[in-house]
Amino acid sequence: MKAVILNCTLKKSPKVSNTEALIKKVVKEYKKLGVTSDIIRVVDYKIPFGVSSYEGKGDEWPVILKKIKSCDILIIAAPIWFGVRSSVAQLVIERLDGTYEEGDKKTGQFPLYGKVAGCIVTGNEDGAHDVAANTLFNLTHLGCVVPPNVDTYWVGPAGPGPSYIDAGGEKHLYTNKTLRFLVHNTTYMAKLLKKNPIPTNLKELINEAQKESE
Amino acid sequence: MKAVILNCTLKKSPKVSNTEALIKKVVKEYKKLGVTSDIIRVVDYKIPFGVSSYEGKGDEWPVILKKIKSCDILIIAAPIWFGVRSSVAQLVIERLDGTYEEGDKKTGQFPLYGKVAGCIVTGNEDGAHDVAANTLFNLTHLGCVVPPNVDTYWVGPAGPGPSYIDAGGEKHLYTNKTLRFLVHNTTYMAKLLKKNPIPTNLKELINEAQKESE
Amino acid sequence: MKAVILNCTLKKSPKVSNTEALIKKVVKEYKKLGVTSDIIRVVDYKIPFGVSSYEGKGDEWPVILKKIKSCDILIIAAPIWFGVRSSVAQLVIERLDGTYEEGDKKTGQFPLYGKVAGCIVTGNEDGAHDVAANTLFNLTHLGCVVPPNVDTYWVGPAGPGPSYIDAGGEKHLYTNKTLRFLVHNTTYMAKLLKKNPIPTNLKELINEAQKESE
Amino acid sequence: MKAVILNCTLKKSPKVSNTEALIKKVVKEYKKLGVTSDIIRVVDYKIPFGVSSYEGKGDEWPVILKKIKSCDILIIAAPIWFGVRSSVAQLVIERLDGTYEEGDKKTGQFPLYGKVAGCIVTGNEDGAHDVAANTLFNLTHLGCVVPPNVDTYWVGPAGPGPSYIDAGGEKHLYTNKTLRFLVHNTTYMAKLLKKNPIPTNLKELINEAQKESE
Numbered sequence: 001m002k003a004v005i006l007n008c009t010l011k012k013s014p015k016v017s018n019t020e021a022l023i024k025k026v027v028k029e030y031k032k033l034g035v036t037s038d039i040i041r042v043v044d045y046k047i048p049f050g051v052s053s054y055e056g057k058g059d060e061w062p063v064i065l066k067k068i069k070s071c072d073i074l075i076i077a078a079p080i081w082f083g084v085r086s087s088v089a090q091l092v093i094e095r096l097d098g099t100y101e102e103g104d105k106k107t108g109q110f111p112l113y114g115k116v117a118g119c120i121v122t123g124n125e126d127g128a129h130d131v132a133a134n135t136l137f138n139l140t141h142l143g144c145v146v147p148p149n150v151d152t153y154w155v156g157p158a159g160p161g162p163s164y165i166d167a168g169g170e171k172h173l174y175t176n177k178t179l180r181f182l183v184h185n186t187t188y189m190a191k192l193l194k195k196n197p198i199p200t201n202l203k204e205l206i207n208e209a210q211k212e213s214e
Numbered sequence: 215m216k217a218v219i220l221n222c223t224l225k226k227s228p229k230v231s232n233t234e235a236l237i238k239k240v241v242k243e244y245k246k247l248g249v250t251s252d253i254i255r256v257v258d259y260k261i262p263f264g265v266s267s268y269e270g271k272g273d274e275w276p277v278i279l280k281k282i283k284s285c286d287i288l289i290i291a292a293p294i295w296f297g298v299r300s301s302v303a304q305l306v307i308e309r310l311d312g313t314y315e316e317g318d319k320k321t322g323q324f325p326l327y328g329k330v331a332g333c334i335v336t337g338n339e340d341g342a343h344d345v346a347a348n349t350l351f352n353l354t355h356l357g358c359v360v361p362p363n364v365d366t367y368w369v370g371p372a373g374p375g376p377s378y379i380d381a382g383g384e385k386h387l388y389t390n391k392t393l394r395f396l397v398h399n400t401t402y403m404a405k406l407l408k409k410n411p412i413p414t415n416l417k418e419l420i421n422e423a424q425k426e427s428e
Numbered sequence: 429m430k431a432v433i434l435n436c437t438l439k440k441s442p443k444v445s446n447t448e449a450l451i452k453k454v455v456k457e458y459k460k461l462g463v464t465s466d467i468i469r470v471v472d473y474k475i476p477f478g479v480s481s482y483e484g485k486g487d488e489w490p491v492i493l494k495k496i497k498s499c500d501i502l503i504i505a506a507p508i509w510f511g512v513r514s515s516v517a518q519l520v521i522e523r524l525d526g527t528y529e530e531g532d533k534k535t536g537q538f539p540l541y542g543k544v545a546g547c548i549v550t551g552n553e554d555g556a557h558d559v560a561a562n563t564l565f566n567l568t569h570l571g572c573v574v575p576p577n578v579d580t581y582w583v584g585p586a587g588p589g590p591s592y593i594d595a596g597g598e599k600h601l602y603t604n605k606t607l608r609f610l611v612h613n614t615t616y617m618a619k620l621l622k623k624n625p626i627p628t629n630l631k632e633l634i635n636e637a638q639k640e641s642e
Numbered sequence: 643m644k645a646v647i648l649n650c651t652l653k654k655s656p657k658v659s660n661t662e663a664l665i666k667k668v669v670k671e672y673k674k675l676g677v678t679s680d681i682i683r684v685v686d687y688k689i690p691f692g693v694s695s696y697e698g699k700g701d702e703w704p705v706i707l708k709k710i711k712s713c714d715i716l717i718i719a720a721p722i723w724f725g726v727r728s729s730v731a732q733l734v735i736e737r738l739d740g741t742y743e744e745g746d747k748k749t750g751q752f753p754l755y756g757k758v759a760g761c762i763v764t765g766n767e768d769g770a771h772d773v774a775a776n777t778l779f780n781l782t783h784l785g786c787v788v789p790p791n792v793d794t795y796w797v798g799p800a801g802p803g804p805s806y807i808d809a810g811g812e813k814h815l816y817t818n819k820t821l822r823f824l825v826h827n828t829t830y831m832a833k834l835l836k837k838n839p840i841p842t843n844l845k846e847l848i849n850e851a852q853k854e855s856e
Contacts, residue, residue, distance in 0.1 A: 010691040010736065049652040049685060049729060081736045082780045083557030087691060090729035094652065097723070113362060126556045126583055129511030133351035137343070138724045140350070145403070146360040147412070148327060155554055158583045159602025174587025176423035184414045192410055198361070200398045209390035224477040224522065257477060263438040263515060295522045296566045297771030301477060304515035308438065311509070340770045340797055343725030352510045369768055372797045373816025388801025541790060561779035565771070568778070573831070574788040575840070576755060604851035612842045624834055626789070628826045637818035
């Protein structure tokens, strides 16, 4: 089992990323279950804005997309800014739009069909529900399955304040609980779906729908 | 396989419900796959505001909750009002909060654990993504699994306008496509999970998390 | 200057409302500026679901609506449930839909045109931005003006936990700051708009738009 | 009166921007009222991710920020992607975070205090309410005033489809109405606030709040 975890911090390496600190705890739990993790810090790559899988010379998105396509579990890890997901997380979702064009010839299923999704969110305050809800929902549109309790987040109380690392977030019970739920449920579901891939033939259903819509 | 579909229209029977018109198309497709559907028009019941499973004498929520607990597939069907889900849909989600208290003694899994969720949305305009994203996300917190492409919606173009029935929404290709995806993917996943229930022991993971959080 | 504050808690009187505890601090600051406040606990009234200003016999919404129409400042105070505003707050917004039908004969301005809006949010955790953003936005559609920094909220850190009163939220600096910003900016703006009402003639602009849209 | 309109399309010049087509209609109406507009296509500038007003050598954000600081009306024009605002719009909001650090020495008011905000949204489908609600709300946090009816948007019906230009959106009545409301209400409010700037002394209120929070 392979997990790809996209760290959507705004800060390039080697700056300290609070999101990465939480990611590392997730990775540690995945390891216990035999799942290997590949953490990708998106902002370290040159990714132009766009909605295709290749935006021309110098575009490094294909490197990331290749890894995404070969994983079993896809985790978006995003900081909150102004109550919603970071621009880098939004950029990632926009670039994934290109995968809609790469449907399977027979079934029409997109490349992410049947992969399992999860979400990691950090912020010094409020916004985690909005980030997780939109991100997981977008991933279901792209083909992913969302098991129960696969969002883990840390935020402090109302208003600006210290972030995950400085606030001692690593001792926060709710986050430590939910990250384990995320790891166990994504892993179980990924194994189950590997053995029992979703058979739905989207093309056939589209044909049916077209007849009904004439 | 049994689907419970909660119609969260604001209008009591026998008023015409656009949401119901779309629900009926979903039910028809479920029938083809041998899935029986139980449509519940929530506003026809006396459901007080609250966050428990029983809010005292006269509360009819237990009737609905019992059906929810015995289904395989749970569909929230909600109209959009002011860009978000209807108050009745929000009321339903709030009342489901009570199920958190009814975890399995051994695993801690809540009553909705492993059920499969979907979402139907209608509105004369804009807001479907917000309704579906929040609703499906809330249902994953409560224990549900969300397969790919299990939201189907109809909305007209920007601004007020005719609703689903009057606008001829039943001929809208996108809606007719996505309702089929919803039906096929929820059915497949529900069968798969019935044979292979999620084994995660939440209680054990909470214990682990507590040790780490001291 | 008169402020109407709608407490959208799910709990009927005389149950303790955390939202009310924060409202009372707002009221105290309004008093210092000579603004009188009228707190309405919505759930104590019999308000049917609907989108008109009168839903038939027994509907007590007209009592509240009358107060709303005569205020200068309208504050929606809402608890967070499942990351979004309470069903009671959503019900209030839905019922305000009816005011669109009551536009001024000459200008087309709705009854809430030029009133000043604000928002108070409480929850034991995450969701305040979503509640405030949607609520204030909806109120601008209905005719209200939103000054800077007119949302005040209290939430605890990630996950379930004690609410405003038990958590000692009344000592939380960010909330105590922002409630003052809310009070001062809504009061200033309400006075300014009373002397200088928005003159926009919506009917004329609609006529213009119709010509362009033919 | 000066309006700055930030076009947050993902597409660099000279590609056709649907958002720009709608912007131009807004500009035309502003001109009738004597308001000059400065359209900035953000993606044509080199703007690194970040939350400060200057992110180091090569950062062109200061050029845009200078224009924002000198305007009376600030309009964010954003396409919808995956139901929410574009990554470029999110990037703009994140970069504005830096202005919190540049408060007036006496009053503590941020550089955007008292400017008037509006929002233009285009997408081939659903998401306009979410984009406008979040964007206008974020701008109130940064100091802007939001008059009634200052969001104008165009979206097509449910699902993918032609965009504003190809769909003949320029003849869409709702959009043509609301863009006029936006122009008239932002202009009136900007003039009113220029003569009557918000006097709130944030520093004094913070001092008061600190005493209460000890």
